[in-house]
Amino acid sequence: MEFTIKAAHPEKFKTGLLVAGAFADGPLPAASDALDAASGGRLAHLLKRGDLEAKAGSTLLIADPQGIAAERLLLVSLGKREEFGDKAFRDALAAAAKAIAAGPAREAAVTLADVEVAGRTHEWRLQQAARILADGAYRFDAMKSDKEAKKDRGAKKLSLLLADKPGVREETAVRRGSAIAAGMALAKDLGNAPANVCTPTQLGDTARALGKQYKFEVEVLDRDDMEKLGMGALLSVARGSHQPPRFIVLQYKGGKGKTKPVALVGKGVTFDTGGISLKPAAEMDEMKYDMCGAASVLGTFKAVAEMGLPINLVGIVPATENMPGGGATKPGDVVTSMSGQTIEVLNTDAEGRLILCDALSYAERFKPACVIDIATLTGACVVALGKIPSGLLANDDELAAELTRRGTDSGDRVWQLPLWEEYQELLKSNFADMGNIGGRFAGTITAACFLSRFTKAYKWAHLDIAGTAWVSGDAKGATGRPVPLLAEFLIGRAEAGVV
Ligand code: BES
Ligand code: MN
Ligand code: ZN
Secondary structure: OEEEEEEOOHHHOOOOEEEEEEOOOOOOOHHHHHHHHHOOOHHHHHHHHOOOOOOOOOEEEEEOOOOOOOOEEEEEEOOOHHHOOHHHHHHHHHHHHHHHHHOOOOEEEEOHHHOOOOOOOHHHHHHHHHHHHHHOOOOOOOOOOOHHHHOOOOOOEEEEEEOOOOOHHHHHHHHHHHHHHHHHHHHHHHHHOOOOOOOHHHHHHHHHHHHHHHOOEEEEEOHHHHHHHOOHHHHHHHOOOOOOOEEEEEEEEOOOOOOOOEEEEEOEEEEEOOOOOOOOOOOHHHHHHHHHHHHHHHHHHHHHHHHOOOOEEEEEEEEEEEOOOOOOOOOOOEEEOOOOOEEEOOOOOOOHHHHHHHHHHHHHHHOOOEEEEEEOOOHHHHHHHOOOOEEEEEOOHHHHHHHHHHHHHHOOOEEEOOOOHHHHHHHOOOOOOEEOOOOOOOHHHHHHHHHHOOOOOOOEEEEEOOOOOEEOHHHOEEOOOOHHHHHHHHHHHHHHOOO
16 A cells, blocks of 8 residues: 655645544544535535445445545444544545545545544654555455455555644554554465465565565574474474464574563464364364464564564464374373473373474573463463463563553554462473363463463463454454554654563
């Protein structure tokens, strides 16, 4: 998506589609008021008649609006004035994005970024608007052969119309929003790609290409390298598969010399059958999304590099399939992790923690300011929190609070669960230092407890994205989350000069 920001009178602006907001009650925002005046009160008339539903994000398309230069005018409801806030603002933008992406206009203009949102700055509105509008244009049709299905649609050029002349801050905000959308698009592409395409090798190649494009370091380790490093837990998961595993390390050095990096660790199980503890058949196709943590790391690197953020960032992606082959790990097998701690694999379907624990041990060598791992780790997280927030667990309350706040700012929210010592005993094993499962209760917490045994050397937070990385049903597809959260977190760190 190509954005321009302009100071303009919306009624005089020539475009294929002009988007303007209207509250369900009370006066029109300034831009819409100008449109109403130019059209001889037509907008107010239609609103009064009830042609636009009250709910934020409802739309009304007016073709060839009289007195207005645009070919089409899309009115978007902002909901009730007293209820207007982050959510209604985003809902209105998402509705606009949908109409822009599906409609016949090849370029469009949006006035919504000029509507005040309580407690939010002008730059926040512009960044959100650019991100949501660009993200709304995302499509995945790489696997379709039908030319009609692949046909280019919607607007590729968008003008964000403001009352006042934009400056550097406005330009930066829009650039950030569109960089985050580009990172989300990469994460979605990787997630949506089927597991016969998005293999561990393919993830490694994608990381290498990204490093080449944006000039940062990428190293892709193979099975021999992992053996030398003693990554017995990660390798135990790869054993049942014909696809060779990969261990991908990315280093973006945008910060000053010795400042400690933030490290992102992403679960990259390119297909999770459960292994010998085989999953049931229903919806197993969705386990191609079990590498969405890895995808979010690559997507965040793309966004950060695109923004040119002055930070140091490390990315670590352990990538493998989890398959029930003749060589596969069996329930009861004991494996030795890179840390030296031994693990009784009581359930081969709890494989995410096995690959992450070695990646978390590997992260120590970077002496990171903090480590955030991102993983589609537990079905229990979807039961506990649904598909609205990602689960958050951390060994540092300040880091947890920072992530929670950035989640709210970005609209990519998280909710913290406790990581209390009392839960640790559920991981007891009769035969090894720990088991890899904690029994029936508190599955998300015991998974994080397991990881916490490998993160003692640094501040650490864990994001369980099992409920948020993709949606099921008719609109099945990757969401690109939590790229917006991670990008917002890193922007915050860059602005504070911490990393
Ligand atoms: N990848 C799954 C978690 C998952 C399941 C995410 C469904 C999204 C939807 C993970 O590897 C897994 O299988 N976890 C098990 C852990 C259990 C065996 C302790 C689970 O959640 O059932
Ligand atoms: Mn599993
Ligand atoms: Zn899994």
